[in-house]
Amino acid sequence: MGDPDVLEMVQHEERRGSRDADDAFETNEPSLGSRETSLLIGEETLFKKDKQSKDSIFFRDGIRQIDFVLSYVDDIKKEGDLKAERRKEFEHNLRKTGLELEIEDKTNSEDGKTYFVKIHAPWEVLATYAEVLGIKMPIKESDIPRPEKVPFSYMLGPLKLPRNVKHPHPEYFTAQFTRHRQELFLIDDKSSFFPSSSRNRIVYYILSRCPFGVEEGKKKFGIERLLTSHTYSSAYPLHDGQYWKPSEPSHPVNERYMLCQNWARFSYFYKEQPLDLIRNYYGEKIGIYFVFLGFYTEMLLFAAIVGLACFIYGLLSMHSSTRSTEICDPEIGGQIIMCPLCDLVCEFWRLNSTCLASKVSHLFDNESTVFFAIFMGIWVTLFLEFWKQRQARLEYEWDLVDFEEEQQQLQLRPEFEAMCKHRKMNPVTKEMEPYLPLHRRIPWYFLSGATVTLWMALVIASMVSVIVYRLAVFATFASFMESEASLKHVKSILTPQITTSLTGSCLNFIVILILNFFYEKISAWITKMEIPRTYQEYESSLTLKMFLFQFVNFYSSCFYVAFFKGKFVGYPGKYTYMFNVWRSEECDPGGCLIELTTQLTIIMTGKQIFGNIKEAIYPFVLNWWRRRKARTNSEKLYSRWEQDHDLESFGSLGLFYEYLETVIQFGFVTLFVASFPLAPLLAFLNNAIEIRVDAWKLTTQYRRPVAAKAHSIGVWQDILYGMAVLSVASNAFIVAFTSDIIPRLVYLYAYSTNTSDPLKGYVNNSLSVFLVADLPNYTAPSEKRDFTTCRYRDYRYPPEHDQKYSHNMQYWHVLAAKMTFIIVMEHIVFLVKFLLAWMIPDVPKDVLERIKREKLMTVKIIHDFELNKLKENLQMDSNEFAKEVMIQENKVQLAKSTI
Incomplete structure (x- = not known):
């Protein structure tokens, strides 16, 4: 926990109040028994398969949840010793950060050649890095009702999912997690307080910054570099369980199965x-x-x-x-x-x-x-x-x-x-x-x-x-x-x-x-x-x-x-x-x-x-x-x-x-x-x-x-x-x-003479006449025909005209109409676009109100928590206590005015 190399890497990652978190992290040493346990786990050799389900997501003790897995195979090439040394140093440094490791020998793997390193993040590590990463956690169940149903929502019933699937958890007021305010958060069970997605995010954050050696004066660190060099073959968090069956009663809820049943089915394409x-x-x-x-x-x-x-x-x-x-x-x-x-x-x-x-x-x-x-x-x-x-x-x-x-x-x-x-x-x-x-x-x-x-x-x-x-x-x-x-x-x-x-x-x-x-x-x-x-x-x-x-x-x-x-x-x-x-x-x-x-x-x-x-x-x-x-x-x-x-x-x-x-x-x-x-x-x-x-x-x-x-x-x-x-x-x-x-529109309004069918004659009008005799020998068909003229698509004067084969007036009329259409269409559409962008707010009014309400309630909850903490922990006379209460009340009023 006190390794200076690891701490040095962690320190410059925290930008928002993380210096305090680091200071607390350095002084929060685990007990000797915990460290000795984590070191001895990797030395355990025998694996009794009858004591563990194949769908287990826990260590062998059935208590500590697996948050991440690393795998590797023995390398018999000349770089094998170097890779083994890197893995040893990397895993040693992981244990120093507080992570707990359990290694499965290749003899226990199905293919007989792959080692697996299972990683568990205990509460102290999760709490520290949740503060470092600014993870927000619930402090009180929200009293803001969900948006009301839209009109005629009953007609969309077949498209809806069950409420427990659509909203698996209630809404909460949340605040960024801090260790010195743990009592503020709704912690019923420390082992399940942080969701699995947050746990694997925290562990990956540590893995990506953990050192494994120094080469040429440069510090080498990060799981990605070890994967690139094939020191480890893979690194991944575990799924909750099988996607085709729910988890056993003693295991956490298998959200993978819920997703497969309610989301990944092709028959649910309309839901x-x-x-x-x-x-x-x-x-x-x-x-x-x-x-x-x-x-x-x-x-x-x-x-x-x-x-x-x-x-x-x-x-x-x-x-x-x-x-x-x-x-x-x-x-x-x-x-x-x-x-x-x-x-x-x-x-x-x-x-x-x-x-x-x-x-x-x-x-x-x-x-x-x-x-x-x-x-x-x-x-x-x-x-x-x-x-x-x-x-x-x-x-x-x-x-x-x-x-x-x-x-x-x-x-x-x-x-x-x-x-x-x-x-x-x-x-x-x-x-x-x-x-x-x-x-x-x-x-x-x-x-x-x-x-x-x-x-x-x-x-x-x-x-x-x-x-x-x-x-x-x-x-x-x-x-x-x-x-x-x-x-x-x-x-x-x-x-x-x-x-x-x-x-x-x-x-x-x-x-x-x-x-x-x-x-x-x-x-x-x-x-x-x-x-x-x-x-x-x-x-x-x-x-x-x-x-x-x-x-x-x-x-x-x-x-x-x-x-x-x-x-x-x-x-x-x-x-x-x-x-x-x-x-x-x-x-x-x-x-x-x-x-x-x-x-x-x-x-x-x-x-x-x-x-x-x-x-x-x-x-x-x-x-x-x-x-x-x-x-x-x-x-x-x-x-x-x-x-x-x-x-x-x-x-x-x-x-x-x-x-x-x-x-x-x-x-x-x-x-x-x-x-x-x-x-x-x-x-x-x-x-x-x-x-x-x-x-x-x-x-x-x-x-x-x-x-x-x-x-x-x-x-x-x-x-x-x-x-x-x-x-x-x-x-x-x-x-x-x-x-x-x-x-066609130009012909309809400017050149058509047929009142019953204004477009009649358009095809003939859109084709110009060319004298076959004017075709150069290198372009004329090799098989001669008894045609004196042929037609082509363009607006040009006929051969008998003084300006033969040059563009006629209708060509310029059509061109002017095309440019006019482009200008008019673009202006109409852009005008409507700007009006719609101005009329439609980026943030809906009800969302703004809910954001303000949540900020206000969060400030109030934290204020009440700190106030109760002062009452319990500080021994002061009534005047001093009243003064402290007034200061806290002023802070709340200031927060309200800011919001």
Whole structure:
């Protein structure tokens, strides 16, 4: 307990009143009997399996609960002795901090080669580090009633969980735990006062800062470094028990079983989540992720309903569309001869060969597209504003209101401390803390920036390669599909554009997955080399790298189709060429929106299906194989710690990838939703399954993660806000430049002469005329036809005009209308966004009142406790006592005025 090395590491971690806790910790020596017991436990050799259940989570005495487990195997290589010495020193220092260890010999393990070190944190250690970490514990049951039921809540009865599952514990007034006020807290049983999530968090805090030796003048410490060097093979807290059966009466409540029964079942996909139970078992950081995912899914339901209504409108109006009717009409579309889609090998073709493609395009390119784009701009604002309210309510309910400024900014990463040789005064805490000069980090910052830039350039290069592939195979598809049959009014949905788009999108999706796999490994290594100071800085740095790359990786092809494809094609006789070899891609006569829909559908659904299969099958197969290798069907006990050891590790970045997956999906739902109104519905269905997949794998296939605190979703919230703003602009540009809505509206109001059907003649109006004789020899079809003119999609003067093939006035009218629409739509949506953000408070009024009430009651309870303590412990005359009472009353009044 008095080891100076350990105490030195602990001291600079405490920033908020922790110096007093350390002083008390140094003087609070355990009894000799306790120390001798902990030292002798590791020397116990025989293990009588008939005296212990295989589901036991206790030491052999059946009393001390196992809070953490370390495992290792003997290393016969030359580094084996060094690793053994490190383990011996590490475990010796753990015992000095007060932790109690019990070692299981490899002969007792099922595989016959794995040692297990079981760790128990006694009350003195838990109390000390609870004070160091600022853990809040109950001091009195709350008299603030839970929020009243919403109107018509009886209709949501099938979606609700039983009350004892939804709220497994009553609400309490809480205060930060301090040892000198232990009587203030509701301590019925010291062994169960701290929940298992808090216990494993405390033990991991000690493990991550415990030294194991000195090399080259540098102190080596931390379980993570020992895991990296394979000194230990794993470190994990235990699950409560089996997930398929409740615990025995003598054991604590098996919350893992409760979660499996009420949360991790796929048949419960329609029910609410037991959020308090998730928080109690896994900690706030994992809990808040599931709160966010659930809230996001609920909000997606409204967008999915509106999107489905827009799709149904397009489906019902598909056969009445004037544009599709004219394209499919043999007397209109069948008589329009289109110019070749590629040089030499492509022939002329009739417009009605794209009949079915034009009808499918109408599903997503109709009047409801504009409405849905505006609706989604408003929806994303409501989602983010209501999420801020939900998050504020969660901070109150989970005692996280003051968490960030008191804790998260102050906890240093052990890796950062290990690399620091210098110390400097913290101007806030006035304490000496580790300091790493900037010149040590700059080279890694440059390398990090160069790596991210290089990989994003690689993504762009791969996208260009896919474009080249599409251009190269387009001629093959065109020559195969646009034969004489296309001139005989054969209708096919598999036009060269659609066929090439389908194959190109599938190829692009495969390239995305490959690049993403390699970049994940590199970005994690680069971030580690930057030596971030705190865990928050580490996650923020990694988040920025990963998001920038995945943004480019997943969205670049969609941006290309939406804003570049078909925009710089030129016209017959003067086409633009990529690398002076391949002719630029053209859009279908109905526009590029159907191709954007195809690209978005393949990438979005492919990523979601692949992600769910990987998340469900990958850990299941690994665990099955690990158990198969470990089990020898012997008579040895397959203990609780061995069962958990054979599970997959969730890892420190497990939650990071879950957030990243959700945010990338959010981008698909918002950035390009004008082209695919079914995107929210697909996202909603995926998330309903995703919640249960994540719950199932966490509860049954993964070791229990170390509990961690978080008061929000962190930097992801800023990313969501940025994407929300970008989505307004992207959808406005998609409607204006990718959709065919604006040209149709210009024709309707400025050029149509038909009063009965204003859009009649639009198809002919949108196609310009080109003289076949003006085609250069290197672009004209090799097989000559008796056509004097052909048509192409553009607004240009005909050959007989003085300014032939230059843009006509209608082109400028359409362009002006597109720019006007973008400006008007953006201003309308942004105005509504700002109004909603101003009208909806970040913190609900009832939450503010409850926070004030709890602060007031906490001050009063502490005041009464101190007052009673004064009465009991101090012998003073009536005047002195009255004076002390007055001082305490003044403190309460001051606290009230502050609140």
